[in-house]
Amino acid sequence: MSTPLQKQAILLLEDGTVHYGKAFGKIGTTTGEICFNTGMTGYQEVFTDPSYYGQIIIMNNVHVGNYGIKDDEVESDSVKIRGLIGRNLEEQYSRKLANASLDTYLQMNNIVCIEGVDTRDLVIHVRQKGAMNCIISSEILDVEELKKELAKVPSMDGLELASKVSTNEAYTMGDPNSEVRIAVLDYGTKQHILQCMVDRGAHLKVFPAKSKLADLKAFSPNGYFISNGPGDPAAMDYAIATVKDVLNESKPTFGICLGHQLLALASGINTFKMHHGHRGLNHPVKNLITGKCEVTTQNHGFGVDPKEVSKATNVEITHVNLNDDSIEGIRLKDRPAFSVQYHPESTPGPHDSRYLFDDFIELIKKHK
Numbered sequence: 001m002s003t004p005l006q007k008q009a010i011l012l013l014e015d016g017t018v019h020y021g022k023a024f025g026k027i028g029t030t031t032g033e034i035c036f037n038t039g040m041t042g043y044q045e046v047f048t049d050p051s052y053y054g055q056i057i058i059m060n061n062v063h064v065g066n067y068g069i070k071d072d073e074v075e076s077d078s079v080k081i082r083g084l085i086g087r088n089l090e091e092q093y094s095r096k097l098a099n100a101s102l103d104t105y106l107q108m109n110n111i112v113c114i115e116g117v118d119t120r121d122l123v124i125h126v127r128q129k130g131a132m133n134c135i136i137s138s139e140i141l142d143v144e145e146l147k148k149e150l151a152k153v154p155s156m157d158g159l160e161l162a163s164k165v166s167t168n169e170a171y172t173m174g175d176p177n178s179e180v181r182i183a184v185l186d187y188g189t190k191q192h193i194l195q196c197m198v199d200r201g202a203h204l205k206v207f208p209a210k211s212k213l214a215d216l217k218a219f220s221p222n223g224y225f226i227s228n229g230p231g232d233p234a235a236m237d238y239a240i241a242t243v244k245d246v247l248n249e250s251k252p253t254f255g256i257c258l259g260h261q262l263l264a265l266a267s268g269i270n271t272f273k274m275h276h277g278h279r280g281l282n283h284p285v286k287n288l289i290t291g292k293c294e295v296t297t298q299n300h301g302f303g304v305d306p307k308e309v310s311k312a313t314n315v316e317i318t319h320v321n322l323n324d325d326s327i328e329g330i331r332l333k334d335r336p337a338f339s340v341q342y343h344p345e346s347t348p349g350p351h352d353s354r355y356l357f358d359d360f361i362e363l364i365k366k367h368k
């Protein structure tokens with residue numbers, strides 16, 4: 001909750017919209033693409049998800065921070081969002097197990113934030129006008145000066161960001177004696193995606209973004225995983241080339257979110273920038289194979305082109321979004337490869353879709 005002692009802060013959007021509020025986290029200036037997350041819980045997992053790198057997040061929930069911060073509730077080693085916008089960002093927290101307050105955590109991670117903003121109004125605005133860049137500042141309070149800074153920020157459309165959050169060195173996880181060996185292409189993976197595979201007995205080797213098929217093959221994998229990550233998938237020529245080579249191996253391959261988009265691009269299907277994307281914990285998806293509905297966790301601003309998918313002879317649509325009919329899952333007809341646009345590891349979120357990890361492990365065992 002804002003107090004009279006807090007410094008002023010300003011939020012300026014690319015279309016000229018201005019919101020005034022109070023500074024939270026680091027005092028400074030930050031820029032990025034504005035987007036909103038409708039989830040009511042799981043803020044720490046959201047802030048540490050590398051897919052959000054380069055983005056400034058509006059949290060729809062009116063209170064953020066009430067249960068503090070816990071060191072192990074993270075999806076990567078640091079906060080990856082570029083900035084945070086909230087109605088009430090809380091310094092006080094009530095969970096005994098928490099290690100720190102949200103404010104301390106955001107300051108430690110150098111994240112510039114603004115609170116006291118009418119987030120309902122702002123979310124409706126972004127929902128109507130679409131994704132755009134924005135700037136938050138608690139040090140420059142002159143709108144004209146902020147406009148000049150904001151004009152320098154590149155559009156998310158066409159931006160390659162995955163190589164900035166990928167691991168620098170390859171590393172392994174899980175039981176080295178496992179019969180299931182998965183080579184992971186890390187474009188900014190969430191830790192719990194890897195954990196979901198390790199929990200099912202897999203041995204993983206996680207490779208830096210620019211690794212080639214030959215690097216992966218040196219691990220003798222019997223399955224390949226293509227991770228989630230930030231930025232525009234169409235700007236990732238190096239990854240599209242590697243995923244094409246991976247598909248030619250005809251080994252079980254699974255992609256999540258950015259990995260789904262790369263699987264489509266490597267199969268000759270384009271992606272596109274969505275109007276304002278999907279970010280939250282309650283997106284209904286229908287599995288067209290089983291006829292069942294799943295409530296899913298989502299975080300994406302790009303999508304796979306539905307017209308091109310329906311024309312492609314080698315690709316089958318397996319999942320659709322029940323809110324807007326967008327493509328949520330595909331599988332290849334001529335290769336043991338499948339992918340989903342949403343996040344089945346669901347940290348945070350409902351566990352309805354974790355069966356996809358079981359399916360992947362089963363597919364690998366069958367193909368051995």
Ligand SMILES: NC(=O)CC[C@H](N)C(=O)O
Nearest residue numbers: 051228229257258301302
């Ligand atoms: N969660 C993700 O992997 C996001 C993928 C991609 N950066 C998008 O915004 O669509």
